[in-house]
Amino acid sequence: MFIPRRIIFEKGSLDYEMGKNIYNTFKDNPLTEIIRLSSNRIKENIPGKDLYEFYREGKNTLVVGTKKGLKFQSCKPSANYQLPLISGCMGHCEYCYLNTNLGDKPYIKINVNIDDILYQAEKYIREGFPEVTVFEGSATSDPIPVEPYTHSLSRTIEFFAQEEKGRFRFVTKYDDVETLLNLRHNNHTEIRFTLNTERVIKEYESRTSSLNKRIEAAVKVSQAGYPVGFIIAPVFFYDNWKSDYRSLLNTLHRSLPKVIHSSIGFEIISHRYTSRAKNIIEEIFPETKVPMKEEERIFKYGQFGYGKYIYTSQQLKEMKEFFKTEIESLFESCRIKYII
Numbered sequence: 001m002f003i004p005r006r007i008i009f010e011k012g013s014l015d016y017e018m019g020k021n022i023y024n025t026f027k028d029n030p031l032t033e034i035i036r037l038s039s040n041r042i043k044e045n046i047p048g049k050d051l052y053e054f055y056r057e058g059k060n061t062l063v064v065g066t067k068k069g070l071k072f073q074s075c076k077p078s079a080n081y082q083l084p085l086i087s088g089c090m091g092h093c094e095y096c097y098l099n100t101n102l103g104d105k106p107y108i109k110i111n112v113n114i115d116d117i118l119y120q121a122e123k124y125i126r127e128g129f130p131e132v133t134v135f136e137g138s139a140t141s142d143p144i145p146v147e148p149y150t151h152s153l154s155r156t157i158e159f160f161a162q163e164e165k166g167r168f169r170f171v172t173k174y175d176d177v178e179t180l181l182n183l184r185h186n187n188h189t190e191i192r193f194t195l196n197t198e199r200v201i202k203e204y205e206s207r208t209s210s211l212n213k214r215i216e217a218a219v220k221v222s223q224a225g226y227p228v229g230f231i232i233a234p235v236f237f238y239d240n241w242k243s244d245y246r247s248l249l250n251t252l253h254r255s256l257p258k259v260i261h262s263s264i265g266f267e268i269i270s271h272r273y274t275s276r277a278k279n280i281i282e283e284i285f286p287e288t289k290v291p292m293k294e295e296e297r298i299f300k301y302g303q304f305g306y307g308k309y310i311y312t313s314q315q316l317k318e319m320k321e322f323f324k325t326e327i328e329s330l331f332e333s334c335r336i337k338y339i340i
């Protein structure tokens with residue numbers, strides 16, 4: 001669970017039930033400073049003279065506010081829309097895409113006007129009828145570490161349980177799932193966990209849950225009947241990478257109830273980076289060991305018009321064959337959605 005060093009309440013946020021609950025949870029906690037804004041000047045209340053410091057202070061700051069414009073961003077290809085419940089994440093994953101996307105806003109922001117957000121989701125579902133409309137809850141965040149006191153996911157899961165043509169999905173690297181286990185979800189919410197080898201987690205994913213904790217949480221939500229999926233990402237090539245990823249898959253196979261093996265979805269994503277991401281990562285983590293040598297990669301233009309450094313075709317071919325063979329031998333009839 002995320003315990004913020006400071007919580008900044010934007011003007012009006014304490015008028016909402018969720019805002020009040022967050023305030024009551026932390027008001028007597030001596031480790032958390034409470035700041036009530038009369039304006040919405042968030043950044044002035046987060047210390048840090050440069051990006052390095054601002055990142056670390058921002059990652060310890062919770063901003064409680066409201067979602068103003070209610071036009072949802074598209075979330076192709078994995079879903080139709082992003083559901084804007086939360087942005088930001090307490091994790092310090094060095095390669096995280098949020099370092100680039102939310103570079104100057106590393107703080108965690110909760111939108112307390114969840115009724116407005118779900119009302120808007122309902123409108124999109126009606127517009128999409130009779131097709132199913134899918135909403136992604138973690139496009140710009142990891143929503144789990146704040147769930148014990150926001151109950152934002154709980155509200156959302158119960159909302160989608162009643163929507164015949166609405167589906168919800170989110171992904172996490174955390175294990176605070178207890179409050180989700182007894183909800184009526186109606187199989188309309190898919191919970192995915194991002195996994196990696198112990199070595200990658202230890203080296204690059206500071207302030208996230210351990211591999212075992214993530215798998216334990218996955219077992220719990222699968223026993224609670226949720227559809228479950230796994231993203232193995234980012235895959236790094238290093239000495240013994242095959243034996244480490246094989247061991248990860250074996251642990252997963254041993255831990256998960258056999259009855260769900262055939263319904264699991266797998267998504268496998270190799271590591272890639274942009275020049276902009278590399279510059280930001282090197283500023284925030286000057287000691288980083290994330291492999292980002294251009295001469296060891298090939299440059300490829302993506303669908304959004306900018307290029308990324310990806311592993312070589314030979315390496316990607318080897319990776320695809322490896323994961324396909326290993327996953328299919330362990331999880332009969334599972335769904336490998338893609339390996340890229």
Ligand code: SF4
Pocket residue numbers: 088089090091092093096097098141142173208
């Ligand atoms: S847990 Fe996910 S969202 Fe959070 S820092 Fe790590 S990669 Fe980014």
